[in-house]
Amino acid sequence: MNLIPATMQAAVAEQIDTPLRLVDLAVPVPGPGQVLVRVAAAGLNPLDTKIRAGKAGHARHPLPAVLGIDLAGTVVALGADVDQWQVGDAVYGMTGGVAGVQGSLAEYAAVDASLLAPKPAHLSMREAAALPLGFITAYEGLVDRARVHAGQRVLVHGGAGGVGHLAVQLARAHGAEVFATGTAAQKAMIEGYGATAIDYATTPVADYVQAHTAGEGFDIIYDTVGGATLDASFEAVRTYHGHVVSALGWGTHALAPLSFRAGTYSGVFTLRPLLTGQGRAHHGEILRAATALAEQGKLRTHLDPHRFTLAEAEQAYQLIESGKAAGKVVVDVAR
Structure with a gap:
């Protein structure tokens, strides 16, 4: 028999x-279309720290609040009108921590059942919790927007980052030849994921375009950095058929270089389904694709080695804010 307590522990950002x-908070009751998940692990993102710092108004998550966008855990109760899950299912997803919805830094979370996917069988809860936001962001850019396919040359800016290293693997899984920018120290990691590493600090845009595309430009460029890197993308994309995608397309940018190449630009805003309710089922579909790739050995996560309990969640935030995290930071929630 599954016994659900009346109260749970949660890490709350009060101000x-x-x-x-x-x-201690009351354990939420799943409503129609929701399931109650016993959270095993919460994946943290730089966005989580920005929300706590009051620098992410677009996330619409007023404090006090339970933060944490990604989770992995076990279904322990079903709300009305839920037929795709059963009690005991191991699941993961990008489920809250924005728009006033309780996040994953709590022992239980009532979440929209359509946002979840089956946890990859051979990944731990920690590894699964590290995937959702990053993979969904990579997928929406490369697959939904740019329609990546075999035979293309794909350039990922920030190939060792949280989104970038997943974008590299996703592009390769679709048969593309992949290149990725990073630092000299990140070369081995980038190449370990199957991309040709480009040291952006020492290699001018024109030089790597000439070296890797014979001057033609890349078919798809995924910018995960923003700013001047997005501007450089407009100069490195293939004429007529090139597609630039950015997850950080904020700011002011001159579009003339892209227009002169008759290229295409797409933006990615991964939070939109959580904020609006539109397209949530597609997030579940994307994570089912992630599960399939992981179980085929084509997708793996990069975790920071530090371990944190729920009581130590503040230390996890401090690690992210320090800029010294060596991979995705995950909090072990289950006691």
């Missing part, structure tokens, strides 16, 4: 830029 505090 902007104040430490997370461990508190």
